[in-house]
Amino acid sequence: MRRFKRTLVAAALATSVMAGTAGWAAGSRQAAVTGPPAGTAAWRADRSLHRQLPDPATAPPAGVAAFFDSLTPARQHELAARHPLVVGNLDGAPLPLRYEANARAIAAERAAARARAADPSRPDRDRRAAREQADRCTRLLAPGRQILAFDPRGRGQLAEVYGDWAAARRTAVVVPGSDIDLTTFDRARDRYGTPAGMAGALRAEMARQAPGTPGAVIAWAGYTTPVGLGPDAATGRLAQAGAVRLERFLAGLRTPHAPAVFCHSYGSVVCGLAAHTLDAGEAADLVMLGSPGVRAGSAAGLRTGARVWAVRRNGEDWIGDVPHVRLFGLGHGADPTAADFGARLVSSAGAHGHTGYFTPGSQSLRNLAGVALGSYTPER
Structure with missing residues (x-):
């Protein structure tokens, strides 16, 4: 009983510390981003290799690695070019290929952000956020950076x-x-x-x-x-x-x-x-x-x-x-x-x-x- 009381007191104190340090309102509830990235539907539908591509949601990394090991470098680069967001975030894919794919995905995100920033129908706040996103993408594309995962969701x-x-x-x-x-x-x-x-x-x-x-x-x-x-x-x-x-x-x-x-x-x-x-x-x-x-x-x-x-x-x-x-x-x-x-x-x-x-x-x-x-x- 004594130990339980101590635990209750500690729990109350923990809540007080959280609330007193910055307030519960200081932290907004976040929606966890899970599952495979955008573009997964197109990846699943791709039959260019006349075989099923590994499902980003269910294929184990070891299976993904074996799949890419079975491809020629040319085939690997083709997949990265067609599905950059998927390949760039696909655990088990070769790391250099993921760098390549993510560079493509970041460049595409920068282009989309620049288009939003130039759209006069958007509120100024949205256009400013789009410019900031485009600038971030430019920094990520700097020579020598090796981006292993990129998901803008x-x-x-x-x-x-x-x-x-x-x-x-x-x-x-x-x-x-x-x-x-x-x-x-x-x-x-x-x-x-x-x-x-x-x-x-x-x-x-x-x-x-x-x-x-x-x-x-x-x-x-x-x-x-x-x-x-x-x-x-x-x-x-x-x-x-x-x-x-x-x-x-x-x-x-x-x-x-x-x-x-x-x-x-x-x-x-x-x-x-x-x-x-x-x-x-x-x-x-x-x-x-x-x-x-x-x-x-x-x-x-x-x-x-x-x-x-x-x-x-x-x-x-x-x-x-x-x-x-x-x-x-x-x-x-x-x-x-x-x-x-x-x-x-x-x-x-x-x-x-x-x-x-x-x-x-x-x-x-x-x-x-x-x-x-x-x-x-x-x-x-």
Whole structure:
């Protein structure tokens, strides 16, 4: 009974913190973007190869990989040209082909955005948003960028590769938390709290520590994230949808070197829900940073073949003020940095705030790169 009362008090406090920090109204309810992208109907109807193309909704990544391996390069490029949004987001397809397809899809989105911006019948607000979208697309088309996923539906989803994934011997994937979408993926403000900033900084630090070891990092913003501190951030609804997408994404990377997966804030909830599907071949490490909980009571409870790490919060991270409870659908459970959780701890010395773990020059970033390189010694 005493334990139950403590749980009720903690749940009430969690609600108070959420409401008091920014207010429930600060977070709008988001519709999770799931399922295959636009253009899937045309892909399913395509009989140009005189065979059924793998269904983007149901074909496992290994089956998709086998299908593309059976095609000549010319046939692969033809499919990418006819169905860029499908091929660009098809887990299991060759990565260079996905880069090519996404460049086509982004160019098409830019053309459509420019047309909307030039349409005098549209309200000024819509035309301004269209111009901003066209500008974003132009930045994504800059030489050297490797866009691994691009889906403009809803708030937009994106994944980008930093480095040569095929040649890399040490790899990592960054899974971000709330308020990340196509518009904030690589914003200039709070840069090292964005997927692009985190991934870029991590790859640079990996190269600094191990210049003779080829490395690559993916920034994966491939799910619908919560906006603000509303109910979406306190429940697992969006994380459940994101976990399914993360599972498929990791399974489709086709690499002999399983990545370390860095899961920040609400992204750690996504990773926690996906963990039981990941063996050591799909994720060598799961690293929870600034986590509100991972919907498991312990590292063993994640039932994963990956090593589980947690970044010790510094005193400035506001996530430390949110009680780690789970009750009536609210909250995400135990603190992964707690001693009885059983994760390997990573020091966050030098980091500041909730989004400072990847700040260049910090001991925190050096330690995270050490985890990705397999050279970091845990605190316990």
